[in-house]
Amino acid sequence: MLACNKTKTEMINRVQTQKEDKGKKIRWCTVSELEQRKCAELAKALVAVLPPAAVAAFARLSCIRAYSTTDCIDKIRANRADIVTLNAGEVYTAVKQFGLVAVAKEIYSEGGCVLAVAVVRNSSLDLRSLQGRRTCHSGARWTAGWSLPLGFLLSRNYLPWAEEEPLSQAVGAFFSASCIPGAAATAPSLCALCQGQKSYIRQRNFHCETSHNEPFYHSQGALRCLKTGKGEVAFVDNIALDSIEEWEREDYRLLCTDGSQANLSEFRRCNLGRGPGAGVVTRINYRKVARKFLAAAQMMFGRRGRERQRFQLFESHPYGASDLLFRDATEKLAILPDDSDISQVLGLDYVALLKGLGHEGSSLEDSVVRWCCISHAEQRKCEQWALSIKSDPLVCVRASSMSNCIEKIKRDEADAASLDATHVFIAGKCGLVPVVAEYYGEKCMPAEGGKKGPAHFExxxxPSVFAVAVVRRSSRNVSFGNLAGRRSCHGYMYSPAGWLLPATHTLSSQHNTSTCSDPSKVYSDVFWKGCLPGSQGGLCKVCIGGTVEPGTKRCADNHNERYYGNMGALRCLVGDPSGKSYGDVAFLEQYNLEDNIQSLGSSGWAEGWLPWDFELLCADSRRAPLSQWESCHLGTIPPNVVMTRPVLTARVYDFLMKSQETLTAHPDEFQLFESHMFGESDLLFKDATQCLVHTSHLDYRTILGEDFYSTAEAVFNCTHSGILEFCAQDVCTIF
Known part of the structure; x- marks a missing residue:
């Protein structure tokens, strides 16, 4: 029966698609009389310039009047209209919640995105003191009027938002009064400043609607709201700033994220973030016709259209308004291919932001923190953590490596992970932000006043850790400068001590490593073979794989490879229990070296090894005892940092503080910063961690320090990196 119904539905859809492809009509949805006028002129112009065959293919354009963009979405779903242009936030809602499809994107002079700005009249206002202010917004769920500003306020914890309440309610309580067109059904105070006509008849009520009949709708309307003194700050996009006349520009200022103000011309440095512009949507079985129609209309009436003197697609001034049907700033429409996923259209960062703001409604994910784990051992520790804290839901998400964790967090498949300094550099380039840093000092200092609880440390x-090169004391002829042809052990791909810093020193007199080069290539050229988990070729030949999980590949970039990490590099140096696979030099971090040496015996890996049996290689070709790491090292390494998406910083921070507080009160139940009971070291966090220190007020570059940041930047300028390529995908410049 179910199969029969499914076949029947598919047949109906196929017939409807064939009918619509024949082009019986194309109906544009408009949200005001002015837009209706422009649409009608477009219809006349199409008939006048297109050959009869083309007119038959697209049919005659008709204009369907709606009272808001939401009404347009409903009409398109119900097959009472076919096509409409929406802001990116509304595009997402139309696609994810109502099953429509995006067929085109507006492209502006600087690409497919806009910058969100906060505009004020000259005053003492700043972004940190907006509570209780009157605000004007271009539209609910709009990129510049809602999503980016609220995402910023939440990321800095300026806007309180309890998990159990809708975001609109939190916004209504935060601002004293607002006009946010499209928010009429959510919180009354969000419409208090709006000026549209009120009516008990739905089709005649324009108060707080996303329609040009609401005077404060759109970016132009939000500026009008500010200009008339109804609001104190307007959240709009940078394109709207062009409409402010030259003679009055001095009356306005931008609010910057550091608390300062700037001139309108400085929007590129003084903004609340960047997000996608508007897009065109239709029903999924109408997308081919819609694309053909848009391509033909643009070819005739676009910026370089053949019939531009008859009608201008991206001009609205002749109709006494702006941004009718399309933004007037549109340079062209990018027609989207059939297989365009919404994340490709709007960008991963923006889609993750919208999910974080509850655009898909509330779900279990709204209250959990999904921690990224990279191995069987980390998964076990994470699950034990989840059982121990009880009060807050923690979900453990599996990834294959730290780089894969960054990708999963950006894709909204995980929420947070503690990353080493090199991966913090990558994550920062990927748009993730710091929450806390691991603290390796002797004593953690609670925040002054203790207002945020005893677990809040600042x-x-x-404190940093150091990268060192370790050899067996018996290998007397091994030193810096003569490492060519030897076997090497490295913590893992992109690790600061195992991959990044050793390549900045001269490993062999036959190989000049001072020039710009990929560290992996340096190690392939210098060493005979080695184990660099996550690499390939000769740098995997010393690796031995794992025994914990079936199917674990040798040289995996996680603890399932027994030569992974600091502990793994040490195991590699002494060799496996059979004595076969070993290296001549190990590149690792100094802080837990002696503990790891002691655990070689207790874990049953290798008996009889003592700290005395090992020495450090110094960059000046000396050798030194392990205790002299302060004078014999390869460089300092900033602490690990927990990174997340910006909108989640407050949630992840609160979760970690509750965890820290709960686990400190019950030390016998579970130790967050101990890993030996799970058979490895440094699982989820470094074992040397004393506490987690608040850092969400700092950017990742500040935490890394200029020296380390510059080193990483120089190395990655010479290195092909799949994860950085993934992070560099930019929907603002693709089309």
Whole structure:
């Protein structure tokens, strides 16, 4: 029966698609009389310039009047209209919640995106003191009027938002009064400043609607709201700033994220973030006709259209308004291919932001933190953590490596992970932000006043660890400068001590490593073979794989490879229990080296090894005891940092503080910063961590420090990196 119904539905859809492809009509949805006028002129112009065959293919354009963009979505779903242009936030809603499809994107002079700006009249206002203010917004769920500003306020914890309440309610309580067109059904105060006509008849009520009949709708309307003094700050996009006359520009200022103000011309540095512009949507079985129609209309009436003197697609001034049917700033429409996923159209960062703001409605994910784990051992520890804290839901998400964790967090498949300094650099380039840093000092200092609880620690100094090169004391002829042809052990791909820093030193007199080069290539050229988990070729030949999980590949970039990490590099140096696979030099971090040496015996890996049996290689070709790491090292490494998407910083921070507080009160139940009971070291966090220190007020570059940041930037300028390529995908410049 179910199969029969499914076949029947498919047949109906096929017939409807064939009918619509024949082009019986194309109906544009308009949200005001002015837009209706422009649409009617477009219809006349199409008939006048297109050959009869083309007119038959697209049929005659008709204009369907709606009272808001939401009404347009409903009409298109119900097959009472076919096509409409929407802001990116509305495009997402139309696609994800109502099953429509995006067929085109507006492209502006600087690409497919806009910058969100906060505009004020000259005053003492700043972004940190907006509570209780009157605000004007271009539209509910709009990129510049809602999503980016609220995402910023939430990321800095300026806007309180309890998990159990709708975001609109939190916004209504935060601002004293607002006009946010499209928010009429959510919180009354969000419409208090709006000026549209009120009516008990739905089709005649324009108060707080996304329609040009609401005077404060759109970016132009939000500026009008500010200009008339109804609001104190307007959240609009940078394109709207062009409409402010030259003679009055001095009356306005932009609010910057650092609390300062700037001139309108400085929007590129003084903004609340960047997000996608508008797009065109239709029903999924109408997309081919819609694309053909848009391509033909643009070819005739676009910026370089053949019939531009008859009608201008991206001009609205002749109709006494702006941004009718399309933004007037549109340079062209990018027609989207059939297989365009909404994340490709709007961008991963923006889609993740919308999910974080509850655009898909509330779900279990709204209250959980999904922690990224990279191995069987980390998964076990994470699950034990989840059982121990009880009060807050923690979900453990599996990834294949730290780089894969960054990708999963950006894709909204995980929420947070503690990353080493090199991966913090990558994550920062990927748009993730810091929440807390691991603290390796002797004593954690609670925040002054203890207002945020006993688990809230702060520090002006974040202790580093050191990268060192370790050899067996018996290997007397091994030193820096003569490492060519030897076997090497490296923590893992992109690790600061195992991959990044050793390549900045001269490993062999036969190979000049001072020039710009990929560290992996340096190691392939210098060493005979080695184990660099996550690599390939000769740098995997010393690796031995894992025994914990069936199917674990040798050289995997996680703890399932027994030569992974600091502990793994040490195992590699002494060799496997059979004595076969070993290296001549190990590149690792100094902080837990002696503990790891002691655990070689207790874990049953290798008996009889003592700290005395190992020495450090110094960059000046000396050798030194392990205790002299402060004078014999390859560089300092900033602490690990927990990174997340910007909108989640407050949630992840609160979760970590509750965890820290709960686990400190019950130390016998579970130790967050101990890993030996799970058979490895440094699982989820470094075992040397004393506490987690608040850092969400700092950017990742500040935490890394200029020296380390510059080193990483120089190395990655010479290195092909799949994860950085993934992070560099930019929907603002693709089309």
């Amino acid at each position: 520090s002006d100094v974040l």
